[in-house]
Amino acid sequence: MAKSEQKKLSGIEKHFGSYKYSVRGVWLAFYYEHNMRYHLAAAIGVVLVNYLLKISRTEWVITLILIGLAWMAEVFNTALEKLADRVNQHPDPLIGQAKDLASGAVFIICLFAVICALIIYLPYLL
Numbered sequence: 001m002a003k004s005e006q007k008k009l010s011g012i013e014k015h016f017g018s019y020k021y022s023v024r025g026v027w028l029a030f031y032y033e034h035n036m037r038y039h040l041a042a043a044i045g046v047v048l049v050n051y052l053l054k055i056s057r058t059e060w061v062i063t064l065i066l067i068g069l070a071w072m073a074e075v076f077n078t079a080l081e082k083l084a085d086r087v088n089q090h091p092d093p094l095i096g097q098a099k100d101l102a103s104g105a106v107f108i109i110c111l112f113a114v115i116c117a118l119i120i121y122l123p124y125l126l
């Protein structure tokens with residue numbers, strides 16, 4: 001096998017190997033962040049309601065994107081909390097603000113997810 005081909009293969013192997021760390025990151029978020037369990041419960045609830053109401057393909061995609069965004073925000077929030085705790089565990093106004101900002105990001109996507117859910121589901125229920 002040519003040297004350049006070997007380099008390519010190791011790059012691809014490296015790429016797929018890094019998924020191991022990504023999966024570990026998601027697992028860590030579920031382990032450390034109790035809110036992730038609420039997000040999971042909410043996601044299961046949304047999927048069930050989607051099936052029961054027989055919503056359209058576009059509405060399925062929108063709800064799945066919103067679930068993904070909420071999970072993503074929560075994983076980032078957990079990462080930032082960990083980093084902030086490493087930087088300074090003592091009361092510090094900037095650490096407090098950083099954590100509040102990350103938490104605010106989760107709140108924003110959850111708020112808009114609820115609004116979107118109402119817009120999608122209400123016409124099926126009324």
Ligand SMILES: Nc1ncnc2c1ncn2[C@@H]1O[C@H](COP(=O)(O)OP(=O)(O)OP(=O)(O)O)[C@@H](O)[C@H]1O
Pocket residue numbers: 033035077081088089090091092093095096097099100103
């Ligand atoms: N070192 C600190 N200095 C100042 N304020 C802090 C500090 N650590 C936490 N806080 C404040 O306490 C809040 C909760 O922080 P904590 O690290 O306990 O997160 P949490 O309760 O796990 O939050 P979440 O529910 O988003 O996971 C923060 O949003 C912030 O306002």
